[in-house]
Amino acid sequence: MSKVTVVGAGAVGASCAEYIAMKNFASEVVLVDIKEGVAEGKAMDLLQTSSLNGFDTKITGTTGDYSLTAGSQVAVITSGIPRKPGMTREELIGVNAGIVKSVVSNILQYSPDAIIVVVSNPMDTMTYLVHKVSNLPSNRIIGMGGALDSARFRYRLSEALGCPASDVDGMVIAAHSDTGMLPLISKATWRGVPVSEFLSAEKINYVVEETKTGGATLTKLLGTSAWYAPGAAVSAVVQALLCDQKKLIPCSVLLQGEYGQSDVCAGVPVILGKNGVERIVELELTDAEKEKFASSAAAVKEVNEDLKNVL
Numbered sequence: 001m002s003k004v005t006v007v008g009a010g011a012v013g014a015s016c017a018e019y020i021a022m023k024n025f026a027s028e029v030v031l032v033d034i035k036e037g038v039a040e041g042k043a044m045d046l047l048q049t050s051s052l053n054g055f056d057t058k059i060t061g062t063t064g065d066y067s068l069t070a071g072s073q074v075a076v077i078t079s080g081i082p083r084k085p086g087m088t089r090e091e092l093i094g095v096n097a098g099i100v101k102s103v104v105s106n107i108l109q110y111s112p113d114a115i116i117v118v119v120s121n122p123m124d125t126m127t128y129l130v131h132k133v134s135n136l137p138s139n140r141i142i143g144m145g146g147a148l149d150s151a152r153f154r155y156r157l158s159e160a161l162g163c164p165a166s167d168v169d170g171m172v173i174a175a176h177s178d179t180g181m182l183p184l185i186s187k188a189t190w191r192g193v194p195v196s197e198f199l200s201a202e203k204i205n206y207v208v209e210e211t212k213t214g215g216a217t218l219t220k221l222l223g224t225s226a227w228y229a230p231g232a233a234v235s236a237v238v239q240a241l242l243c244d245q246k247k248l249i250p251c252s253v254l255l256q257g258e259y260g261q262s263d264v265c266a267g268v269p270v271i272l273g274k275n276g277v278e279r280i281v282e283l284e285l286t287d288a289e290k291e292k293f294a295s296s297a298a299a300v301k302e303v304n305e306d307l308k309n310v311l
Contacts, residue, residue, distance in 0.1 A: 002026045002242045005069040005111065007103050008079035009033035009061065011224070012119060014042045015231025016076055016238075021046060021057035025239050028058040030069045034079075039063060070110040074238050077103050077130075080120035082225065090306045093125060097310040100126050101133050108134060115241055115276045118143045118252070119234060123176045124300045125307065127252045127265040132311050139276040143252025145176025146267035148233035150250050152214035153183045156207045157190075160199055167191055171250045172211065173267045173283075174296035181267070182292050183211045187283070240272035247272050248281065258282055260290070261297045264304070 004020055006013045009031045017029045033039040043061030050056065062068045069075070080096035083089075100120055107114055116136065118127040127143035134141070149172035158165040170188035172181050185204055188195045196204065210217070218226040240247040250269050255261040258280050259268060269281040285293065 001028075003028045003030065003069075003072045004238055004242070005030045005032060005072040005075040005107065005114070007032045007075065007077050007107070008120075009035075009039040009042050010078065011227035012230045012234075013076075013078040014046070015227040016078065016119075016234040017042070017059060017231075018046055019231050019235035020238055021050070021055050021059055022053055023235060023239060024055045024057060025243055026057055028060065030072065031059065031061045032064065032066065032069065033061075034064055036063050066106040066110050069107065072107070072111040072114050074117060074241055075107045075111060075114045076117045076119060076234055076238065077107075077126075078119040078234075079103055080126075082121075089303070093122065093303070093306040094309060096120055096122075096126065097129050097307055100129055101310060104130055104134050108136075115140045115142065117234060117237055117241075119230065121176075122303055124180075124252050124265045124267075125303045128254070128300075128304050129307055129310070131254050131265070132307070138254040138256070139278070141254065142237065142270075142272075142277060143176065143265055143267070144230075144234050144237050145252050146172055146250025146269075147237050148230055149176060149181050149183075149211065149214070149267070151229055151233055153188070153207075153211045156210045156214075157188055157195060160203050160207050161190055161195065163190060168195075170195070171269060173250050173269065174293050175266055175300050176252060177296075177299070178212050178216055180296035180299050181212050182289060182296060183208045184283075184285075184289065186286055186289065237272065241274065241276065244274040245272065246278065251277070253277050253280060255280075255297075259285075259293055259297075261294070264297050264301050266293075266297050266300060 031039040039061035043059040174182035271279040
């Protein structure tokens with residue numbers, strides 16, 4: 001029996017629930033929302049696809065009744081508000097931090113052994129907040145940003161190479177932000193061969209920049225944040241945890257000396273299994289990559305200062 005809670009039944013949360021259910025590795029997914037009827041309605045809508053899509057996962061929706069989430073092995077937090085016109089970054093963080101803090105308390109009341117996966121933005125800062133308010137061991141708190149950014153990186157690489165994305169390997173580390181993320185071109189390969197052997201410097205730069213602005217590009221096109229790829233990224237992380245897959249996936253985790261950083265959450269490659277973050281993998285970075293990583297971590301720490309009124 002494996003149970004997953006997804007808090008926030010908006011587009012991203014519902015997408016998470018859909019992909020987790022369709023992959024059939026969890027016995028139950030519980031969708032929680034504060035808006036009356038939304039989680040229940042989306043759960044019902046998704047369950048009506050089960051005979052068509054061939055899954056047996058039970059999907060339960062609830063308006064704020066966390067008792068239904070009891071015994072969850074993994075809890076995913078997608079709840080929060082987008083930044084509105086005229087709203088300062090500090091105001092946005094204040095609102096979302098309050099939401100995340102309340103959600104964490106409710107989750108742990110009924111599922112004290114849960115691994116928490118953070119999706120809410122700003123994701124690295126919200127992941128750090130969970131560390132500060134939950135007293136959970138660091139291996140049980142994971143920000144999913146790197147999984148999504150790496151998928152977008154592989155998409156752009158495959159586009160540039162003219163090959164299937166499944167042929168390409170590449171990862172993105174550092175902060176989950178347009179300016180902070182670090183696509184590791186130096187380690188990107190096409191079937192084991194460095195992509196630099198196939199792509200010009202100009203094309204490589206294009207891939208990197210398009211990856212970094214991947215979320216903003218979609219927001220501009222859609223008028224809202226993306227949901228398919230974020231949902232798929234979460235489902236990949238949750239599956240690695242529940243199925244003890246020992247997968248190497250870049251995620252935002254608390255660094256305590258790794259990569260020369262401490263007391264900050266940033267994206268790094270980790271091994272994910274039944275215990276959560278089972279190992280942080282320290283890569284040998286180039287001097288330029290080390291500099292960018294340090295700069296990215298410093299920017300996250302600056303944003304974390306806006307949590308001072310919440311902690």
